[in-house]
Amino acid sequence: xxxxxxxxxxVLILLVIAIPLIRPFGLPMMVMKPTHDFFAVVDKIxxxxxxxxxxxxAAGSDVELxxxxxxxxxxxxxxxxxxxxxxxxxxxxMFAEASLKVxxxxxxxxxxxxxxxxxFAGGESGIAAWADDFKSVFRADWRKTPVDQIxxxxxxxxxxxxxxVISMNxxxxxxxxxxxxxxxxxxxxxxxxxxxxxAIMGPQTQPYLQSGQIQGLLIGLRSAAxxxxxxxxxxxxxxxxxxxxxxxxxxxxxIALGNIxxxxxxxxxxKGASV
Amino acid sequence: MSTSPDVWLAAFLTLAMFSLAIYKENxxxxxxxxxxxxxxxxxxxxTGIQSIQTTGWNPLVKNGEYALIIPMILGLMLFTKYIRxxxxxSRLTMSIVVATxxxxxxxxxxxxxLLNQVSATFLPLNxxxxxxxxxxxxxxxxxxxxxKRYTGALEGPLGILxxxxxxxxxIAFGASFGNASMGFLSMLIGRALxxxxxxxxxxxxx
Numbered sequence: 065x066x067x068x069x070x071x072x073x074x075v076l077i078l079l080v081i082a083i084p085l086i087r088p089f090g091l092p093m094m095v096m097k098p099t100h101d102f103f104a105v106v107d108k109i110x111x112x113x114x115x116x117x118x119x120x121x122a123a124g125s126d127v128e129l130x131x132x133x134x135x136x137x138x139x140x141x142x143x144x145x146x147x148x149x150x151x152x153x154x155x156x157x158m159f160a161e162a163s164l165k166v167x168x169x170x171x172x173x174x175x176x177x178x179x180x181x182x183x184f185a186g187g188e189s190g191i192a193a194w195a196d197d198f199k200s201v202f203r204a205d206w207r208k209t210p211v212d213q214i215x216x217x218x219x220x221x222x223x224x225x226x227x228x229v230i231s232m233n234x235x236x237x238x239x240x241x242x243x244x245x246x247x248x249x250x251x252x253x254x255x256x257x258x259x260x261x262x263a264i265m266g267p268q269t270q271p272y273l274q275s276g277q278i279q280g281l282l283i284g285l286r287s288a289a290x291x292x293x294x295x296x297x298x299x300x301x302x303x304x305x306x307x308x309x310x311x312x313x314x315x316x317x318x319i320a321l322g323n324i325x326x327x328x329x330x331x332x333x334x335k336g337a338s339v
Numbered sequence: 340m341s342t343s344p345d346v347w348l349a350a351f352l353t354l355a356m357f358s359l360a361i362y363k364e365n366x367x368x369x370x371x372x373x374x375x376x377x378x379x380x381x382x383x384x385x386t387g388i389q390s391i392q393t394t395g396w397n398p399l400v401k402n403g404e405y406a407l408i409i410p411m412i413l414g415l416m417l418f419t420k421y422i423r424x425x426x427x428x429s430r431l432t433m434s435i436v437v438a439t440x441x442x443x444x445x446x447x448x449x450x451x452x453l454l455n456q457v458s459a460t461f462l463p464l465n466x467x468x469x470x471x472x473x474x475x476x477x478x479x480x481x482x483x484x485x486x487k488r489y490t491g492a493l494e495g496p497l498g499i500l501x502x503x504x505x506x507x508x509x510i511a512f513g514a515s516f517g518n519a520s521m522g523f524l525s526m527l528i529g530r531a532l533x534x535x536x537x538x539x540x541x542x543x544x545x
Binding site: 071074075077078081082085086088122124126127128154155157182183184185187188189192201203204208243244246247248250251252262263264266267268271272274275276277283284285286299300303304307308311312 | 357360361362379382383386387389390393394397398439440443444446447448450451452455456458459472511514515518519521522524525526527528529531532534535536541542544545
């Protein structure tokens with residue numbers, strides 16, 4: 065076991081991941097309280113409320129946060145919310161465009177029900193700037209239409225005009241980190257804020273939920289799958305969680321085998337030494 | 340199997356990246372890695388230019404918002420860093436950027452990251468969860484008390500606090516590491532899904 069080539073383990077993990085993606089197992093899954101709470105916050109949105117969603121992630125986090133964005137858009141669309149999409153990192157608007165196709169599929173109209181305003185520069189300074197005066201930062205949308213000509217932008221002047229702000233955030237590598245959103249949106253503007261973060265960011269974002277500074281928190285692929293369950297629309301995240309569970313099972317078996325092999329080796333050595 | 344050249348190119352680049360782990364460092368892997376960094380940098384530059392156009396140049400030229408000349412000049416001054424005789428001018432812009440960031444950050448940092456989080460640990464000891472939070476906070480903080488050594492009067496019963504604190508910290512780091520490993524697996528799952536669904540057409544997941 066000790067002399068096993070790591071490349072064999074890599075290929076094994078890849079194969080174990082691929083099988084449930086081709087044919088999902090449908091493993092049972094429990095919905096945790098934070099996901100329930102997030103779902104309840106979105107469920108309270110009234111028809112006509114405007115919700116800001118910020119795609120603060122790049123390619124590396126799309127697999128975790130992309131399904132979250134799709135589920136949230138489906139839920140918000142069902143509640144009749146208007147969606148304003150923004151991004152604090154340059155790559156974000158591309159992923160926003162990809163996710164917003166969900167709304168197109170649900171019969172929503174670009175410009176009337178939702179809009180993608182694209183990237184805003186400056187990270188925390190940028191958040192503070194649009195929170196005070198929205199149109200000083202966003203003058204045109206991602207398709208270069210002036211915001212004054214976009215119906216969904218009517219009446220949006222500052223952060224308080226949003227019923228809820230959601231940042232789907234990749235963490236310290238980004239420009240508008242979760243801490244910045246909490247400082248500028250929750251503390252300075254007193255606007256309800258919810259975060260969806262990558263699994264790596266989970267432990268350091270959780271205290272904000274515990275202290276009531278964010279209304280909801282979704283962490284990684286697991287929460288995305290749980291949200292799909294809450295929506296009763298199992299999708300890509302649910303299947304990916306099967307792959308995640310299968311890979312974890314193999315890793316645990318390998319850890320157990322490695323330890324058994326080590327103990328047997330040690331026992332044999334001790335026996336050899338005593339002879 | 341996909342017939343799109345884009346998908347084939349993306350699949351080739353994905354496999355090129357995997358070749359580092361499954362085979363060894365090689366020229367194809369390095370080419371893919373450099374392409375990834377180059378595309379990312381190029382995209383960021385284009386988005387940055389578009390942002391300057393939308394929020395700076397167009398309002399200045401088309402709407403006559405002349406006040407925008409000031410931030411644009413300050414932005415250009417950043418590039419004086421590359422012209423030795425006037426490189427000091429870039430510091431002025433940098434100082435404004437740092438000062439603005441620090442000022443805005445401080446506006447909410449004390450409340451968001453100190454007061455609210457400390458007050459969230461003042462909980463009634465009426466559940467196991469609350470007990471763990473309060474205990475973890477007290478012993479975790481005690482681990483970072485360096486004003487007095489845990490000797491003499493502090494040794495003995497109180498000496499257990501930082502030791503327990505270290506255990507709590509280790510459990511927290513373990514949870515972080517577990518989440519990190521889950522995040523890395525998710526990335527692998529994303530690429531595996533692309534290969535089996537978009538490239539090979541073996542999965543019908545949507």
